[in-house]
Amino acid sequence: MVILIRNKLLHFLYVSTLKPIYFRRDPEEVHDVMIQIGEFLGRYAITRNITSLVFCFTHPMLEQNIFGMHFSNPIGLAAGFDKDALLTDILPSVGFGFEEIGSITGEPCQGNPKPRLWRLKRSRSLVVYYGLKNEGCEKVSARLHQKKFKIPIGTNIAKTNSPGTVETTAGISDYVKAFRQLVDVGQYFTINISCPNTFGGELFTEPDRLDQLLSAIDLVPTKKPIFLKLSPDLKEEQLEAILQICKHHRVNGFICSNLTKIRDTEKINDEAIPSWGGISGKAVEDLSNAQIRFIYKKMGNEYAIIGCGGIFSAEDAYVKIKAGASLVQLITGMIFEGPQLISEINRGLVQLLKKDGFQSIVEARGAGKLHPQ
Numbered sequence: 001m002v003i004l005i006r007n008k009l010l011h012f013l014y015v016s017t018l019k020p021i022y023f024r025r026d027p028e029e030v031h032d033v034m035i036q037i038g039e040f041l042g043r044y045a046i047t048r049n050i051t052s053l054v055f056c057f058t059h060p061m062l063e064q065n066i067f068g069m070h071f072s073n074p075i076g077l078a079a080g081f082d083k084d085a086l087l088t089d090i091l092p093s094v095g096f097g098f099e100e101i102g103s104i105t106g107e108p109c110q111g112n113p114k115p116r117l118w119r120l121k122r123s124r125s126l127v128v129y130y131g132l133k134n135e136g137c138e139k140v141s142a143r144l145h146q147k148k149f150k151i152p153i154g155t156n157i158a159k160t161n162s163p164g165t166v167e168t169t170a171g172i173s174d175y176v177k178a179f180r181q182l183v184d185v186g187q188y189f190t191i192n193i194s195c196p197n198t199f200g201g202e203l204f205t206e207p208d209r210l211d212q213l214l215s216a217i218d219l220v221p222t223k224k225p226i227f228l229k230l231s232p233d234l235k236e237e238q239l240e241a242i243l244q245i246c247k248h249h250r251v252n253g254f255i256c257s258n259l260t261k262i263r264d265t266e267k268i269n270d271e272a273i274p275s276w277g278g279i280s281g282k283a284v285e286d287l288s289n290a291q292i293r294f295i296y297k298k299m300g301n302e303y304a305i306i307g308c309g310g311i312f313s314a315e316d317a318y319v320k321i322k323a324g325a326s327l328v329q330l331i332t333g334m335i336f337e338g339p340q341l342i343s344e345i346n347r348g349l350v351q352l353l354k355k356d357g358f359q360s361i362v363e364a365r366g367a368g369k370l371h372p373q
Contacts, residue, residue, distance in 0.1 A: 192258070258278065314346075
């Protein structure tokens with residue numbers, strides 16, 4: 001009851017006071033300020049402990065072990081928020097069970113011209129056109145070298161957003177450079193083949209190019225699990241082709257999914273939407289859920305699935321878990337609802353698991369439709 005009251009109070013303060021202030025400012029400016037605040041809070045034990053008291057919720061029903069990694073809960077911060085890995089110290093205190101940093105590229109990248117981030121308030125979504133802004137694999141790996149983490153950290157890599165990486169061989173070399181540089185950082189890899197905001201587009205969703213990329217990755221020694229981050233806009237036949245390629249390579253799971261480029265949907269209710277950039281949040285939720293169901297139906301427990309897209313509540317996360325996801329990630333829901341959302345989701349998941357008669361989050365994976373409310 002104390003956690004429930006705490007979360008309701010935090011939610012009220014956020015949506016009634018802080019959110020109106022933040023949403024009057026440029027979204028990228030707000031994001032940069034939040035990174036600075038989070039980096040500061042993570043620097044000192046006292047601020048980490050206070051943050052934990054304000055936000056954390058734990059329960060043994062939420063714990064699971066996947067590929068040798070222990071997750072205290074299934075809620076992770078998706079790649080795209082902590083682009084340069086500045087928040088790894090504070091996020092455990094916010095309540096996250098894991099984090100994915102990046103995307104990190106072979107070379108430093110300034111990203112696309114501003115503005116490159118827009119809020120779709122009515123649609124509870126964001127339009128993102130960052131274009132893989134990050135400091136590059138060498139600087140990020142130097143910052144994190146031999147660093148110990150309290151939660152599993154995924155290193156999300158992509159090819160540098162540059163005309164020089166459009167050609168297949170050059171693009172593969174860029175991926176491999178980042179992969180090698182980060183091989184000793186974090187607990188798992190994600191290979192991002194689905195960023196919609198880069199030169200050349202999503203080249204490595206094409207089966208032959210993907211086969212070449214994964215063949216090159218196979219040659220780099222590592223014990224870290226490898227996930228592939230997919231576009232939500234892929235057709236079933238394209239997904240099928242990707243799954244067949246992955247069977248022959250060192251791929252352990254999939255992230256479903258990245259940003260959507262589809263704008264002609266009932267999920268989008270805002271006007272004057274930029275024609276460029278990918279869309280996160282509720283706009284991608286149904287596409288993400290459908291992709292999870294498709295892959296889980298095809299592959300069962302052969303691969304791990306991380307569900308990403310449109311999570312604003314415990315029920316949203318539970319749909320993805322019962323569709324076949326072991327873990328879930330979010331960003332947009334936290335921006336719209338506040339950082340206490342992580343605790344709200346974890347607490348809500350425990351209630352939903354108990355209602356359905358499950359003893360743990362592991363039992364709920366792929367179990368079907370959400371229990372009627």
